Amino acid sequence: MNEQVNQSRLAIIGMGPRGLGALEALAMRVEDGAAPLKVDAFDPFPAFGAGPNFDPDEPAVCQLNIPMRDVEIRPPKFARCGSFAEWLEDAPGPNAFPARADLGRYLEERYADLKASRRLEITLSSTKVSELKQVDEGWMLRVADEWVGPYAEVLLSPGQPDVEPDDQLAEWQQHADASHGTLAQSYPAKRLLSQATAWSGRTVAIRGLALSAFDVLRVLTTLQGGKFHQGKYLPSGNEPACILPFSLDGRPPFPKPETEAIDANFEPEHEETWAFSDNIKNAATAAPKRAQEFITEALLPVVARILRDVGGDADTSDVADWLETEWSSPGSQETGGSLETLQAGIAMAEGKSLPSIGYVVGQVWRKWQDELRSGYNPAETPPETAEKIVAFDEGLKRYSYGPPVSSSRELAALIDAGLVDLDYAADPDFALTNGGWTLKNDASSIEADVMIDAVLPSPNLSILRPPLLVGLMEAGRLSPIADSLAAHTAGNGQLIGKDGAQSRGLCLLGRLALGSVVAADSLHDCFGEASHRWAEGVMERLGPRT
Structure with a gap:
């Protein structure tokens, strides 16, 4: 693959919703009948267009935090699938909060429509990219044991990459290995569901009281056979005996207006x-x-x-x-x-x-x-x-960014049923014991033998694990805009390095650019102006095409 660079050849690393939105924006700028732009896409996750956050195989209890009436990610004109509401069979009413898996299936179809448009010639690879370097002809990517390229443009759209655990989580990981306690992650929810079948009658703590905690609560309750009915929770008997969510302030997020x-x-x-x-x-x-x-x-x-x-x-x-x-x-x-x-x-x-x-x-x-x-x-x-x-x-x-009010009502019902205890919700103290974790407040303590981590890591560049991103940091190409923020990028997504210079044709979109952009976690942002500014920049740099 080391042929002379084709000025229409691009690479995109990460093909979740943001990668899909970027390529749709690019395809919109390819005129009908023009030669397609060649794009090599790299992502080990199999649901192209959906990504892990909208995995079509996740349980239906994992919901969006926006109602149907606000899901405004209309497809480009060349797409055949229509809007999400038009595409979805038995679409819920405007005030309902749809399942993330349903949106994931829709995004997969958007990706299929993108390929069928023939505006882009997309080649997919499930292999991870481990290194990137600039050569005279463009950019080379190390894929497995081979350098591939050169590429005129490379877009990084990595979503939420692996990071080093914070001090508390790192200590707990070591503790779980050395004790009888179990440490689990909130996602994928299907994996958590498999684990949770063994937690009947046990005490489970949830680290985090934001949106992910509501998904975890459903996995531990309704997916164990329980039901919500007329404002009450009817247990199946398969649930944990006690669930202990907690956070730094102990306050759940405020729900969105119901109607x-x-x-x-x-x-x-x-x-x-x-x-x-x-x-x-x-x-x-x-x-x-x-x-x-x-x-x-x-x-x-x-x-x-x-x-x-x-x-x-x-x-x-x-x-x-x-x-x-x-x-x-x-x-x-x-x-x-x-x-x-x-x-x-x-x-x-x-x-x-x-x-x-x-x-x-x-x-x-x-x-x-x-x-x-x-x-x-x-x-x-x-x-x-x-x-x-x-x-x-x-x-x-x-x-x-609050949840649907139905989720807040479910939490209230679980408290009334005695399954959820908020007495330790506000920044409890911890003691690590052979059985797991002892949570303490000013008046009492309780031991949990299962701990679920439901905290989204920050986009701090210094804790990134993927060799590709670490290498770019070490080379000075990936540099924070400020100590507390993420990568410095230009308005068109081009990376701005430690020396203040832009890396021509090397771009980054998404939450790893927080600070250079704002509100980057939103689904709508994946299909918004940031993607279009990137696509405009690509077309300008590639120059006139025939």
Whole structure:
């Protein structure tokens, strides 16, 4: 494969949803009747287009955290499968949260349509790429024991790569090997399900109380034969005796509004959205303090108006104080306990209680995600400003990325049934014992013999394990935009190295570019403007084609 470089030859490493979105954007720019662009795709995961997050073989209890009404990833014109709702047999109503496996099957079909369009000539390889180097003719990839290429363009879209465990998890891995305790991972859920059949009557702790924890809870309950009925949980007897979810603050995320009608209460007006679009563009290139002011200026009147419209008693100064504190100390203004936070979130999502300032801020922020990306992602943001804006966005995810309210109700029902105990949910102390893990609060302790890790690793480059990415870091081509953030990339996705120079034709899309881009974990981001900017850059660099 070491022939003279063909200027239309590309490589893509990672063929999950982001790789699919990038190639669709590229195919849209290939004119009908033109010679196809040649693409070699490398990914050991067999579900091309879906990836592990939307594995078609995962249990149906693993849900998206967005309702059908908000799944807006329309296919390109050359695709035959239509929208997700059109493609899905017996599509649920607009307020339902579909299974991730169903979306995975849909994305597989999108990939099949992409191949059938003949705009790209795609060759697939399930072999991992271990090394990459630049030569005069382009880029060479080490695949198994062979160098292949050269390629005019290489796109890295690795999703969530393997990382070194944090100190706590590393200690627990060693402890599990030396004790009678069992340490498991939340995903793949089908593997967890196989393991969980042996945990009947045992005490199981869950490290993490975010979205993944809700999937884990269903694996441990309904997939063991239990049922939810009229707000109650009816156990099968195959479940663990006790389930102990915990996190640093012990508070579950706030659920999204239950219906389209309730959600409409949080809709910004067109003029308010236009103002935010302008302000986020200005914020992205401003100094940190001024960036905060730009974003606050856009949020403040909208949140105050919505609170007035729904009959709340908070005034503009209350909203201003809340935002000021959120910028400096995200999450610190919620003081309720685990159960109180869960119940308050359910009531607000159902429209049965007035929304808090934070809940309104989070829902408005969710509705501005496209404008946030459009204003921030193409910009060359100063590192200190990137850290500030990303931290604000990440903090608001407890509202904006929340689960369906049905998941929160399920958690409440499991608590009522005595299966889930939140007494140790808020940053418990631990003692490692021969039987597993002893969780401690101020008043009591309890031993768990199974620990499930449900924490998504950070995109910190220093903990990456794949040799390809480690090699790029050592070569200075993959470099963080700031110490607390991920890779430095240009607006078109090209990597910017430690020396500040762009690596022509070497690009990265996804969560490993957090800081250079914002809100990169979203499904919609995979098919959004970032992919189109990358595709435009590729076509410009390849030059005119016949």
